[in-house]
Amino acid sequence: MSSKRPAPLKRAGRTLKVRDKYGPAVISVTSVLIVTLIIRAAVVHAQQWPRIKAQFFSMKAIIEVFPNVLKGFGINMSIWAVSLVVIALWALLLAVFRSLHGPWFAPLRVFSIVYIDLFRGLPSLLLVLLFGFGVPALQIPGLPRTSLFWGSAALIMSYSAYAAEVYRSGIDAVHTGQRTAAKALGLSQWQTLYYCILPQAVRNVIPSLLNLAVALQKDVALLSVLGIRDAVREAQIYTARTFNYSSLIAAAALFLAATIPMARLTDYIAKKDRERRLQGAV
Amino acid sequence: MPKIEISHLTKYYGRKLVLKDISLNVEEHEVVCLIGSSGSGKSTLLRCINDLVPFEYGSIKLDGVSIYDSGFDVRDLYKRIGIVFQAYNLFPHMTVLDNITLAPRKVHHTAKRKSEAYARELLSLFALGDFADSYPEQLSGGQQQRVAIVRAMVNRPEVLLLDEVTAALDPELIGDVLAVIKDLRKKGMTMLIVTHEMGFARDVADRVCFLDGGKILEEAPPDQLFQNPRNPRTRQFLQRIIEAGRL
Numbered sequence: 001m002s003s004k005r006p007a008p009l010k011r012a013g014r015t016l017k018v019r020d021k022y023g024p025a026v027i028s029v030t031s032v033l034i035v036t037l038i039i040r041a042a043v044v045h046a047q048q049w050p051r052i053k054a055q056f057f058s059m060k061a062i063i064e065v066f067p068n069v070l071k072g073f074g075i076n077m078s079i080w081a082v083s084l085v086v087i088a089l090w091a092l093l094l095a096v097f098r099s100l101h102g103p104w105f106a107p108l109r110v111f112s113i114v115y116i117d118l119f120r121g122l123p124s125l126l127l128v129l130l131f132g133f134g135v136p137a138l139q140i141p142g143l144p145r146t147s148l149f150w151g152s153a154a155l156i157m158s159y160s161a162y163a164a165e166v167y168r169s170g171i172d173a174v175h176t177g178q179r180t181a182a183k184a185l186g187l188s189q190w191q192t193l194y195y196c197i198l199p200q201a202v203r204n205v206i207p208s209l210l211n212l213a214v215a216l217q218k219d220v221a222l223l224s225v226l227g228i229r230d231a232v233r234e235a236q237i238y239t240a241r242t243f244n245y246s247s248l249i250a251a252a253a254l255f256l257a258a259t260i261p262m263a264r265l266t267d268y269i270a271k272k273d274r275e276r277r278l279q280g281a282v
Numbered sequence: 283m284p285k286i287e288i289s290h291l292t293k294y295y296g297r298k299l300v301l302k303d304i305s306l307n308v309e310e311h312e313v314v315c316l317i318g319s320s321g322s323g324k325s326t327l328l329r330c331i332n333d334l335v336p337f338e339y340g341s342i343k344l345d346g347v348s349i350y351d352s353g354f355d356v357r358d359l360y361k362r363i364g365i366v367f368q369a370y371n372l373f374p375h376m377t378v379l380d381n382i383t384l385a386p387r388k389v390h391h392t393a394k395r396k397s398e399a400y401a402r403e404l405l406s407l408f409a410l411g412d413f414a415d416s417y418p419e420q421l422s423g424g425q426q427q428r429v430a431i432v433r434a435m436v437n438r439p440e441v442l443l444l445d446e447v448t449a450a451l452d453p454e455l456i457g458d459v460l461a462v463i464k465d466l467r468k469k470g471m472t473m474l475i476v477t478h479e480m481g482f483a484r485d486v487a488d489r490v491c492f493l494d495g496g497k498i499l500e501e502a503p504p505d506q507l508f509q510n511p512r513n514p515r516t517r518q519f520l521q522r523i524i525e526a527g528r529l
Contacts, residue, residue, distance in 0.1 A: 181371035184334055185385035185433070186360035195384060199375045 054244075061246035065238045069247060072234035073254045079152050079220045079230075084213055086156050091163030092202075096193060098164070099171050112164070119161035125222055127154040132226040147226040155223070159216055163209060170205035171197060207270035214262050218255055231255070283346050285310045285441060285472050286331065290340035293323075293330060293496075300326050301337065302496040308441070311470045315483040315504070318493035319519060324476040327493070328443045331474065332363040344441075357389055364434030368446040370426045372418040372433070378405070379414040382433045390437065397436070404432045408462060424455030428462055435466075442466065444475045448482075460486075480523055484508055492516045 043049060097105070097112040119127070132151035139145065174197050182192035224233040231254055235247035284307035293301035301323045308314050316324040329335045331342055333349055333356060342349050349359055372381050379401055386397035405411050408428050418426050427447055434442060444463065448456045460482050467473065467486055477483050483490055484504045492500040492507065492515075500513045511517045 175371075177367060177369050177371040178373065180334060181367065181373070184332060184360060184365045185437075186357040186389040187385065191388055195388065196373050200373075203375070 056245050056249050058244055058246040061238070061242065061244045062250045065235065065247040066250055068234040068238070069231050069250045069254065072229055073231035073251070073258075075228065075230045076220045076255075077258065079148075079155075079223065080217055083152055083156050083159070083216060083220070087159050087163050087212075087216075088209070090156065091160040092167055092198075094160060094164035095167035095171060096198075098168055099193070101189060116161045116164055119158050120165070122158070124155065124158045124219060125225070127158050128222045128225060130154065131157075132223070148223070148228050151223040151226045151228065155216070155219065159212060159219075163212055166205050166208045166212065167201065169208075170201035173204055174200045204273075207266060207273050210262075210266040210269060214259055214266060217259050217262060221255070284308060284343075285312070285345065286474070287343040287346070288327075288331070288340070289343075291327070291330060291337055291342065292339035293326060293335070293337040295326075300496050301330070303340070304496075304498055305340075306491065306498060306501070308472060308474060310440075310472055312488045313467050313471075313473045313475065313486055315487035315490045316474065316476045316493055317478070317480065317483060317490060317519075322493040323496040324493050325445050328365070328445050328474060328476055331441075331443060332365055333359055334365070360385075361390060361437045362439055363441045363443060364437060364439035365443040365445065366427070366430050366434050366447050368449045370418070370423075370430045370450075372426055372430055374418050377415050377417055378410070378421070378429050381418070381429065382436050385433075386436055401432070401436055404435055405429075408432055422455060423451045424458045427451060427459050431459075431462055431466075441472045441474070444473060444477070446476050446478065448477070448479055480508065480520075492519065494519070 094112045094115060097108040098116075100108060128151050131154035132147040135143070135150045136145045136147055144150070178196050178200070179192060182196045187195065221230060221232045224230050224236070227233065229237075231251040232248075235251040238247035239245055286306075286308040288304055288306045291301055291304040292299070304323075304327060306314070316327065318324055326335060330337045331349075344359070344362065347354060372378075373384070376384065379398060382401040382404070383394070383397040386392040386400075387394055402411070402414055405414055408431070410425060410428055410432065413421060413425065413429070418429065421429065427450075431447075447463075448459050451459065456479070460479065463473070463475070463482075464486055475483070475487070487504045489501060490504045490507045491498050492511075492513070494515050500507060500511060500516045502512075507516065508520065511520055
């Protein structure tokens with residue numbers, strides 16, 4: 001058989017017509033297109049549309065403000081990247097503290113429990129205001145005084161509490177037989193955690209951690225309340241000057257451009273992880 | 283002096299009494315099988331011996347020294363008494379070789395090359411030579427259980443505890459694992475075996491103990507215990523096993 005000939009359209013011995021193969025896709029695309037066009041027509045023909053367009057979607061304003069907003073967005077993403085690394089490590093340490101056995105580790109356990117209860121129970125915005133304005137105002141010698149540093153610290157503290165709980169669920173999910181086996185081999189508590197439990201736990205919670213990373217990606221915008229010139233702040237400055245909100249739409253577009261691919265990546269990794277587990281279960 | 287000397291061992295889980303005044307000696311090179319229905323305390327007894335679970339009263343001595351003696355290093359205890367579990371409990375993120383050499387390298391500080399060489403030697407001895415670099419999930423249940431036995435053997439233990447090592451295996455894979463244990467017996471390994479395989483217990487054991495409700499009700503050489511049990515509970519238990527076609 002020539003390799004150039006297309007594969008016969010067959011399913012379970014039945015010959016399929018072209019219509020059967022491409023029909024569903026064609027119907028999906030057309031129906032979505034039609035609905036979109038109807039909504040668009042309704043919006044564009046609405047009486048208020050020209051005003052809405054000028055106020056929110058002015059190309060001129062967007063082009064004008066874009067360089068500033070983009071520069072601000074760079075700050076957002078740098079804060080995000082640095083915070084991610086710190087959160088991943090600090091939260092792991094908190095989770096390890098909490099899972100330690102034995103009376104000597106009670107202070108670490110209690111610290112971890114109190115920390116997580118406290119920072120999970122407080123709004124991130126409140127923490128950002130408290131640390132971002134409050135701590136620099138103390139003027140303590142030897143400590144950084146920028147609101148950028150303390151605002152980021154507030155986000156890190158808040159998100160670490162969530163991430164620590166995610167890690168802990170991963171640690172708890174490792175079968176007890178693994179601990180028993182490690183103990184029977186003579187491994188100490190630390191060695192058991194380090195060599196046997198944590199590698200499995202971390203692998204199990206990567207999808208959940210990535211979900212937190214996506215949430216943090218937008219929450220870094222909270223730092224704009226401290227006057228840090230991030231994307232949202234830059235957009236607000238423009239709005240205050242021109243009474244045009246297109247700059248915020250520009251910032252919104254940038255956030256979406258970052259968060260949607262990140263969310264897709266998370267979905268993909270979660271799917272791979274699920275497949276791996278199902279395979280392991282056989 | 284017996285290798286293991288258990289006297290008046292009593293163990294509670296919370297307020298539930300699971301082991302009642304158990305006394306049992308195991309001589310060097312002896313193989314003792316523990317049989318009995320689920321919940322009779324067999325596995326708990328095994329786990330008390332290498333200090334995986336604590337007990338409240340009585341004593342367990344290894345070569346005449348109590349395992350609770352303050353001079354007894356726990357790492358030394360785990361080195362001298364190996365254990366193999368029903369569910370293998372291999373570490374899934376490590377290769378077979380890493381599973382086996384973890385304890386020698388990290389607990390007993392043997393050089394990596396030396397411990398790997400010995401691990402490979404043992405693996406080929408147990409017909410697992412080709413799997414050194416495989417991960418546990420790539421192996422069959424029987425192979426995984428044999429790896430677990432190698433992992434316990436690599437520390438050159440003086441006593442081996444086997445906790446229902448064939449209970450999770452497909453019937454056609456049980457034979458391989460049992461053959462390995464018979465081989466260890468030939469080499470003079472001291473073993474305490476919890477098992478539901480009565481035919482195997484009869485073949486391999488020097489002595490069989492029947493446990494019921496946390497007590498040793500009967501203790502005898504296998505021929506005597508299986509053919510002429512004295513205790514009515516033992517007779518009833520064996521009767522049920524025979525009816526189920528397992529003896």
